[in-house]
Amino acid sequence: MIIQIQKGATDIEVLHISEAVQSIGYTYNDIKTQFGRYLICIGKKEIDLRKIGFLPGVADVFKVSDAYKLTSTKWKVGKTAVDLGDGIRIGNGEFQIMAGPCSIESEEQIISTIEHLKANGIKIMRGGVYKPRSSPYSFRGLGMDGLKLWYKLAKENNIKIITEVMQVSQIAEMHDYVDIFQVGARNSQNFNLLDELGRVDKPILLKRGMSGTIEELLQSAEYVFSNGNEKIILCERGIRTYETAYRNTMDINAITILKDKSHLPVVADPSHGVGVRKYVDKIALASIMAGADGVIMEVHECPQKAFSDGQQTLDYGQSENLIKKMGKARELIA
Amino acid sequence: MIIQIQKGATDIEVLHISEAVQSIGYTYNDIKTQFGRYLICIGKKEIDLRKIGFLPGVADVFKVSDAYKLTSTKWKVGKTAVDLGDGIRIGNGEFQIMAGPCSIESEEQIISTIEHLKANGIKIMRGGVYKPRSSPYSFRGLGMDGLKLWYKLAKENNIKIITEVMQVSQIAEMHDYVDIFQVGARNSQNFNLLDELGRVDKPILLKRGMSGTIEELLQSAEYVFSNGNEKIILCERGIRTYETAYRNTMDINAITILKDKSHLPVVADPSHGVGVRKYVDKIALASIMAGADGVIMEVHECPQKAFSDGQQTLDYGQSENLIKKMGKARELIA
Amino acid sequence: MIIQIQKGATDIEVLHISEAVQSIGYTYNDIKTQFGRYLICIGKKEIDLRKIGFLPGVADVFKVSDAYKLTSTKWKVGKTAVDLGDGIRIGNGEFQIMAGPCSIESEEQIISTIEHLKANGIKIMRGGVYKPRSSPYSFRGLGMDGLKLWYKLAKENNIKIITEVMQVSQIAEMHDYVDIFQVGARNSQNFNLLDELGRVDKPILLKRGMSGTIEELLQSAEYVFSNGNEKIILCERGIRTYETAYRNTMDINAITILKDKSHLPVVADPSHGVGVRKYVDKIALASIMAGADGVIMEVHECPQKAFSDGQQTLDYGQSENLIKKMGKARELIA
């Protein structure tokens, strides 16, 4: 059960509500986010929602049987648009493309990418400065130096930054230079990281785990939400299956289902999803048909020279082409 | 290596070609189909194709490193359109919808379905008369009686029939009443059945196995082709993964890859692919974006009353709606 | 619900029982096997088993909620031993090793294998004469000629034969030369083949599908049983997962669970299960600890020269070693 508290409800009122909840054998979590206050109540008895609904301070009450609660459409039927700043929004009908290299490499590379984005009307640049790598001997990114340089160039050009945060201690140092914090597939159930990102007032893009279920992704989002941050973007990036003809099995089904089960915006990552350059465009378009609110993709001036390219990065020509096609696909959907 | 034999080449010429092949340590299979003759040559030595190419009777020679040969784009770059009769074709730019119930149930049901198809410009009706069922105690279909009734009604209305064949002995009895033989996921590697279907001059729709790889599907198609039947349609119908939020993981990626690796037409089965009624439309549209040449889907006047409905069958209203959207999506692709 | 009919019950009695079943809204299947007669009754209403139990001709009544019925421990608590002839039995405490090459190749090979088996006290020889192959261009086995030769040599040496049957039409021709019919992973849901094998009075070894569930394997066994043949041996042979460090994921868990859910004997196939020669012994021993009633394994005088060896075939020395270790492991279990 979710009890939505009225704006302006007093602490005494909330105390009375919580006592009523406990009196029927339920436990509760008192959740305060940047946009509201909720009591998440957990128990097994069948209860009459109206008895709670009439208490002073209650805005609304919802029965939510899902394992996730605040991220469910069971209480919030309308879609959430996440505000990325400067009037850029994603979700609830607003679509965004996020493009850029796998890793931030140099000033020249950043400038070149920004020019490509601006020429194609893209407002958000992706890129890694902390890279999760299977092997400890691989390049792990330029770190804060790279991020600060990128930030300076991006701000001058009104480009938003999305980049991956890998651990709690990086949140504070990265905070002022990042517009969207990305949580990677390998950290999809790093619950301490999710807790802390719930205490930040910046949007979080949360990738599905390598073999994460749709329910687990929504529960991970619930960690962020229940710690206070409602600005969450979900991301499908391919799952592990037995098939080896491509890198991952981009789960287009998941996009459709996430959009049905949750009010949060959903972004597709076709670059990692299928992981093969020449298939990225078709998978991106399919994702839009499935309901994606955005696409995040890898672009590099010269993919063959990129610091890290798992064969999935588009060159500028391919990117431009795909951006145009995505525009048309969006019109079809509308 | 594939040696394409010239139309009109003499048996003596082919004998000389095959001797040349053996002389370089290769084995060969002499393949005659309704459209041509090919020698599939298997060996390990690096050879000079030109030496073979200049022999009398050789139309062309191709090096094909794929495990599948005749179904590969390595020798046939252009796309194949399969002729379904009466000018109806699928592939190479021509798109077909196949719709109908899971099981053929009654005369009323067949008539009602045909009306729905005609009202929406659909020319091919799907339906099962032999049903593969996990449990021996389940309804296994009306068999030949159902098929004959269906045939009569379909012919009167210029509707083509696609239905599943489960074993070799059914091929002869079904032959005159079927326009497309469907091979189900569970028979995807029933090699004896595939052999026999290679000896039939009717189109074969071949479904990917439950956990079949893309390569295995193409090799299964190779069985049909190498026994003489080039009229093959591939079908993606969802694979088994760890995710339980839907019935199968419709592998949209596979559609894109099959279209790249093979010249054969590819059909999407979103009904079984995602297996949840309310998600079928989005998955169908995504399949089209991924490059599908057709969609096969379950439709029933009243899905709740259908003999077998795994929660994936559309009612007529949903079907009509989706057919219109697919039309628009096709325009976008073109 | 399973109603076990008394030996010697009259048809009139069974008629009355079946009427009683129908009168409570249940459908039934009348199953006659080589060992007994059963009514499998399917319906949804809660019923009082005693009312049925008191009818003349009823030996016993069982509620079986599993999707499979006659193969379930819900009605038959004791374990089944399958009689392989000449006093050789498998299951219910009796353990058998089945060993031999992937493919039957020649008289020399058969003789050599039989000598190896006899020297190690093994009574059952495996080998393929009809081989399911992914590619139509691969060697497909020696067929009936190979089987007849093998039969002659095996009979002279009191060795039993287990070999794969791939289609219905092969059953009759193979029948007199085979002691156990093997159904391969790719035919695990070839329901027509299973139906027909239910009409044969020879043991059937049924392999789990490539991505078959434990429940599906038991339902496939139910096909054989419900058509009249109770002599069924289940076989775990590895499943498809994302891991590529070995060929298949031998699912040791499945052995334990099959032994718990079904009264039928369970055999492990470590050769295909893990698919890597040097790991076969450990996986075989683990299978025994998990409860396997037998092991089927590939052995060849010289695996490197075998017609088909997917890197999993043991040589005679390795085989002898493993057979000794399995003997000790069996003692530990006992």
Added chain:
Amino acid sequence: MIIQIQKGATDIEVLHISEAVQSIGYTYNDIKTQFGRYLICIGKKEIDLRKIGFLPGVADVFKVSDAYKLTSTKWKVGKTAVDLGDGIRIGNGEFQIMAGPCSIESEEQIISTIEHLKANGIKIMRGGVYKPRSSPYSFRGLGMDGLKLWYKLAKENNIKIITEVMQVSQIAEMHDYVDIFQVGARNSQNFNLLDELGRVDKPILLKRGMSGTIEELLQSAEYVFSNGNEKIILCERGIRTYETAYRNTMDINAITILKDKSHLPVVADPSHGVGVRKYVDKIALASIMAGADGVIMEVHECPQKAFSDGQQTLDYGQSENLIKKMGKARELIA
């Protein structure tokens, strides 16, 4: 390539070695652990190991083509025994059982568990004080208070403690109260955590990820090793597959393969591996046959009353029984 540096080699000698490495176009990582010093050299050119081998300060040189290096048997053929303190060792022939509850709950529970362990000769107690939970609303463990209480009771009884660490900041606070740090499946690729655990001189038990490959597990171990800590224990705990008859697919194959590919000890977790109480014993025994150096299992005085029991916890009677059987299985292996 791994260059093992001689004990007592001077920094000047190592400098010269590293220069020689760079001169042939290789990059290197200078690794110092509690037991030795190594240069991990990465490059593509074929080189003559002897030229490096003769340099002063070089103990030995190894070509290691695996993605993991220091954890590979390619350079260390003998097995590693990890010292857990007070003469308790695991690996290289020494076997350990680790048993205890899912979560530490209370003083009574700790005392009861310790008594059970001592009565059965078990020296290591498992238990969670920080619990990774899919839902933010679940019990997350007693934290440091629970750990300190547990530590006091364990030390008094000469019982070692293994417990999960979830984030970098917990390492320092837990350090003095823990004998083995456990990294859970969800943190298997939390590279920052692995880096930091490489700087600790306590053994690390590293669980395979939910859908982690064998290679990824070894690469994660490489993170710990290459940061300075050689005391690593690998743990197989079941993977995600399509099968739903049990909780996870305990991958017994992985135990055998890890033992072949790496010199590190390997522990089996049958409790989470198969995840069903009544199957835990058979899977534990199978793991020993596959080569496991230890077993970690959940035990509780009354599993039904445990704070968290996913149906996999044994009661004391079941545990005692299994411990005896494991003893016998170990004798068989020896």
